[in-house]
Amino acid sequence: MAAAVGGGRAVPRYLQIAEDIVQQIRTGSLKPGDQVPSEADMAERYGVSGGTVRKAMLEIRASGLVDTRHGKGSYVKARPPVRHRSSDRFRRSLRQGGKAAYLAESEQSGATAKVSVIHIGPIEAPDGIAQRLGVDVGTQVLTRRRLYFRNGTPVETATSYLPWDVVRDIPELFAEFVETLQARPAAKAEATELTLSPGAPVVHLVREAVTEEGRVVEVCDTLMAADQFVFEFRIQATD
Template structure:
């Protein structure tokens, strides 16, 4: 049964309950570290069945505001400050100043927020066969050898993003810094430009979806929590894609801000 609200639309009872719990978290009634009331407590409080409460908690977990552990219940997350991802992070001046895109955007976030600490953990650097979708973007056959750089990003000790860069082997084979954990000031884009690959544009495609079980584990999320999947092509003035970055981000940790010039034709 649903309850009629504005416009005559019925809102299921489990959605109402989920919304109330989410609002309690956002209002600070339930604070970071607090346990959400148990299923039996919620059944008694709302006078509904256990099945209704279980459906409500699916919605609460999908909000990304709680962390659920088997046998321990659901705990309100201690959420670090949101990290701002600005379109300005790819400015050439950042590379010339020795800042990679991630550190550039972190600095931008710190100027507007509370100055959280950013950290990058490199998980793998080496050859890999290009997956089909990545190969299409790079303009090479699927299975072609490419260089993969897989990283996990943290903010205040919390994993917020995983990213893998795929670069054409013929482009990187003579740039030894790209095989190092630290490619030097300005990051991999600066090293590519040093080698003559001047960038014309960065093209990003974003989609939102629930995290898989493996993704949720990697980013310390509850199963089904929302994530943002971003694919970026780094395109040179010659029109070649010299890097595809496949990135997955915890949706509740990220704010996107894009500056779009309103230039005349």
């Protein structure tokens, strides 16, 4: 017998099915690590065609609540989001204590975090990075690419670009950080690197570190699995 979903609303059947599965995840009926019913099981349960189920699965994957493993099915994600607090995540006291922002935030959320350095070395500054750093395109800069893991799963990539002449003094030069965020679907290569479903939402964050003199001395280009991060901004109401 087909399951009743959607509360009788005039919405497409595949959306009703997707909503039902998402609600099962949010309410805990489907727990972290549980496998989402297969397409065949869903077709039988809801009394619909395989095409309808496949459309529903696209919506379920887009929710960011499941991991899809090729040939193995989809599983409920077991990772609560890391909370980014703009007011304190770059405090000098944390840096001097050896805690990078990501590691400190993951620790606060009860997760096991790890950062792997994939590459470090010189490159020629690409157009967008050169513009932010205030140097000519092709100028040699130091690049450092990192992959961030949370409970063993990659959730973020970050590439930093630093001018050669200030690299040694970077730790104490920063007067402020400027971040620009954009939410968008992951490109194919990005989804593969972060083990996301094709087209899953990501947050593209570009951060500039600025000295007291106003010079940009670091550009960090970061890509995050959107469902794994919550951004919190504190804005002073006074002038």
